[in-house]
Amino acid sequence: MSDYDVFLADCPARSTLELIADTWSVVVVFGLGRGPQRYSDLRDQIGGISNKMLTQTLRKLERNNLVKRRKLATAPTGVEYRLTELGHSLLGPVTVLARWAEEHAEDLAGDDGA
Amino acid sequence: MSDYDVFLADCPARSTLELIADTWSVVVVFGLGRGPQRYSDLRDQIGGISNKMLTQTLRKLERNNLVKRRKLATAPTGVEYRLTELGHSLLGPVTVLARWAEEHAEDLAGDDGA
Numbered sequence: 001m002s003d004y005d006v007f008l009a010d011c012p013a014r015s016t017l018e019l020i021a022d023t024w025s026v027v028v029v030f031g032l033g034r035g036p037q038r039y040s041d042l043r044d045q046i047g048g049i050s051n052k053m054l055t056q057t058l059r060k061l062e063r064n065n066l067v068k069r070r071k072l073a074t075a076p077t078g079v080e081y082r083l084t085e086l087g088h089s090l091l092g093p094v095t096v097l098a099r100w101a102e103e104h105a106e107d108l109a110g111d112d113g114a
Numbered sequence: 115m116s117d118y119d120v121f122l123a124d125c126p127a128r129s130t131l132e133l134i135a136d137t138w139s140v141v142v143v144f145g146l147g148r149g150p151q152r153y154s155d156l157r158d159q160i161g162g163i164s165n166k167m168l169t170q171t172l173r174k175l176e177r178n179n180l181v182k183r184r185k186l187a188t189a190p191t192g193v194e195y196r197l198t199e200l201g202h203s204l205l206g207p208v209t210v211l212a213r214w215a216e217e218h219a220e221d222l223a224g225d226d227g228a
Contacts, residue, residue, distance in 0.1 A: 004220075008161045086221050090218075100204060101128075103118075106118075
């Protein structure tokens with residue numbers, strides 16, 4: 001058991017939840033679960049993500065020790081991203097959430113409340 | 115297996131993920147996992163949530179068949195919320211995510227990247 005509690009506004013668990021309970025964070029971590037990927041491959045894989053949003057999401061995940069960035073010694077130079085050990089521990093929860101979305105999309109579709 | 119894919123921008127799975135990969139949705143569903151609750155009890159339980167945000171989140175969950183609203187025949191009148199069957203099916207994934215946040219808050223804390 002943890003002393004932290006997502007019900008408390010000023011608890012680190014709440015800010016952690018804010019980081020991970022985010023569509024782009026989930027999709028990026030889920031995508032990197034397939035293995036290390038170049039920035040460009042990740043962008044191509046994730047439909048509808050802008051360069052700005054992908055960069056912001058990766059930086060946020062990197063700052064929080066979930067993703068590791070590595071410059072590739074290739075020409076032209078590239079950058080590769082991979083999950084850290086902590087990132088890998090998040091892969092399970094994120095996969096469960098993404099799978100639920102895929103399996104239950106029809107149960108919610110048709111009323112986006114817009 | 116589902117035909118839906120969260121990597122596709124225009125897939126219902128993506129819009130479903132956008133609905134559930136949201137801090138307030140997670141905390142509200144997690145809170146209702148303890149059982150049906152009055153609006154006021156839910157608000158008191160969830161630190162830092164405004165009336166506006168709680169109402170918006172509950173309406174969004176209700177429109178998408180995750181939460182059911184019921185007027186109580188009490189004086190003064192009250193409103194009770196409970197998870198639907200679909201909402202209960204989301205409780206597992208949401209609990210796993212919230213528990214991860216509570217267990218790993220210290221691993222990420224100290225660099226909120228603000």
